[in-house]
Amino acid sequence: MTLVYQSTRDAKNTVSASQAILQGLATDGGLFTPLTYPKVDLDFETLKNASYQEVAKLILSAFLDDFTEEELDYCIEQAYDSKFDDERIAPLVKLDGQYNLELFHGSTIAFKDMALSILPHFITTAAKKHGLENKIVILTATSGDTGKAAMAGFADVVGTEIIVFYPKDGVSKVQELQMTTQTGANTHVVAIDGNFDDAQTNVKHMFNDPALRQRLAEHKMQFSSANSMNIGRLVPQIVYYIYAYAQLVKTGQIAAGDEVNFTVPTGNFGNILAAYYAKQIGLPVGKLICASNENNVLTDFFRTQVYDKKRSFKVTSSPSMDILVSSNLERLIFHLLGNDAEKTADLMQALNQLGQYELTDFDQEILELFAAEYATEAETSAEIKRVYDASHYIEDPHTAVASAVYQKYLRETGDQRPTVIASTASPYKFPRVAVQAVTGASDLTDFEALVKLQELSGVSLPTAVDGLETAPVLHKTQAKADQMQAAVENYLGL
Numbered sequence: 001m002t003l004v005y006q007s008t009r010d011a012k013n014t015v016s017a018s019q020a021i022l023q024g025l026a027t028d029g030g031l032f033t034p035l036t037y038p039k040v041d042l043d044f045e046t047l048k049n050a051s052y053q054e055v056a057k058l059i060l061s062a063f064l065d066d067f068t069e070e071e072l073d074y075c076i077e078q079a080y081d082s083k084f085d086d087e088r089i090a091p092l093v094k095l096d097g098q099y100n101l102e103l104f105h106g107s108t109i110a111f112k113d114m115a116l117s118i119l120p121h122f123i124t125t126a127a128k129k130h131g132l133e134n135k136i137v138i139l140t141a142t143s144g145d146t147g148k149a150a151m152a153g154f155a156d157v158v159g160t161e162i163i164v165f166y167p168k169d170g171v172s173k174v175q176e177l178q179m180t181t182q183t184g185a186n187t188h189v190v191a192i193d194g195n196f197d198d199a200q201t202n203v204k205h206m207f208n209d210p211a212l213r214q215r216l217a218e219h220k221m222q223f224s225s226a227n228s229m230n231i232g233r234l235v236p237q238i239v240y241y242i243y244a245y246a247q248l249v250k251t252g253q254i255a256a257g258d259e260v261n262f263t264v265p266t267g268n269f270g271n272i273l274a275a276y277y278a279k280q281i282g283l284p285v286g287k288l289i290c291a292s293n294e295n296n297v298l299t300d301f302f303r304t305q306v307y308d309k310k311r312s313f314k315v316t317s318s319p320s321m322d323i324l325v326s327s328n329l330e331r332l333i334f335h336l337l338g339n340d341a342e343k344t345a346d347l348m349q350a351l352n353q354l355g356q357y358e359l360t361d362f363d364q365e366i367l368e369l370f371a372a373e374y375a376t377e378a379e380t381s382a383e384i385k386r387v388y389d390a391s392h393y394i395e396d397p398h399t400a401v402a403s404a405v406y407q408k409y410l411r412e413t414g415d416q417r418p419t420v421i422a423s424t425a426s427p428y429k430f431p432r433v434a435v436q437a438v439t440g441a442s443d444l445t446d447f448e449a450l451v452k453l454q455e456l457s458g459v460s461l462p463t464a465v466d467g468l469e470t471a472p473v474l475h476k477t478q479a480k481a482d483q484m485q486a487a488v489e490n491y492l493g494l
């Protein structure tokens, strides 16, 4: 029996895992979502001694059940190898009062590598499986980290083309250079004069445009997505929650069965949704703490059940979370509504047309799994300093948002369960913010800050940023947000 993935907006639109991965987004605008959960034997007495790759095998074979064992072995081998600078892949670090799950040891030093180092292999494997001859065109909107991680994964992969859109003024210098210096004849990067939501909305439009799809098909091409709207992004993210828990058991911090909280710095709601799915297959999760920056639309949603995007967009020091329309929340809404596609479609239409919706009749038990808070810019900076003083460890601003939110949660609830902070980026990706928070120095360039950061943290410079300053800039295209489709047509020769 294969698992069914259904569009959140149309009960009749159902596919298998490999088809969902190939399509990326459902053509009705919805997201492919599991209706039931696979049975997984989470025996932590065994899992505590398993490698990351072995845990990956267990989880991926359960959720992506129309791939063969050989196919998954191949994907896992290609993905979780020496591209990661730590053989544990996702090391768990014990700090004063919290555990930081470091998800930034891949080639672009942000957590997007955890899934994007495997997604290209899922896509090419699925294409082969279905005898597909079309070239796969990956369209990606990025708030800074997905773009680079996706290009690193897809660069020069035969049969694919990748086009990345990022907000020109919405990413850090290091993030921008990581993208604009990307090599690979099939990679394209466009800076748009809009924010992430503009980029994401226009990408979704292109996906949902039947005429454009038809023209692609005539040229033997089809779109897919590397954003977390693709279920092939979410499933590999379940793995590290299981792995982190197994490490806690292994080191005797908890006994198998004890509940653990996870605090997740959230933007598009993909990372925390993966934690929710981990819970659904039996991981003993206490609270899932949804941490936002000053773009706190999710904090308000969890408090009031009103999702209201009509507010000003803030550019913060944690740019990968500067998002007002959080795509993957649609999947949770679908589950909160008892997997009702019709009701979900209505709410998403309201969001589109009115800029808001209110959830009225929903599954209380699911909602209560979540806690939500946000951290201001000042609180985030103060948290970087606090953690440095307490543990001699430097968090990146996204991780610090989560860490600060956990501190607030702890003060409000006194919840003493062990808590893991999803640490989503290396501080080397945001060196100026990190150094300023610790030392107060505000006049350093990004590259001066990289040197200072090394001194402060004692962690050596990751290869991902080494040499970035002098690498040739290969992508210089800029476009207005409403010209994104023209750029795509131009690259693809449509």
Ligand SMILES: *Cc1c(COP(=O)(O)O)cnc(C)c1O
Residues within 6 Å of the ligand: 110, 111, 112, 145, 146, 228, 265, 266, 267, 268, 269, 270, 271, 272, 320, 321, 398, 399, 424, 425
């Ligand atoms: C993408 C990203 C996030 C947000 O993750 P979502 O899955 O979009 O919620 C947080 N931190 C960093 C560093 C990221 O790159």
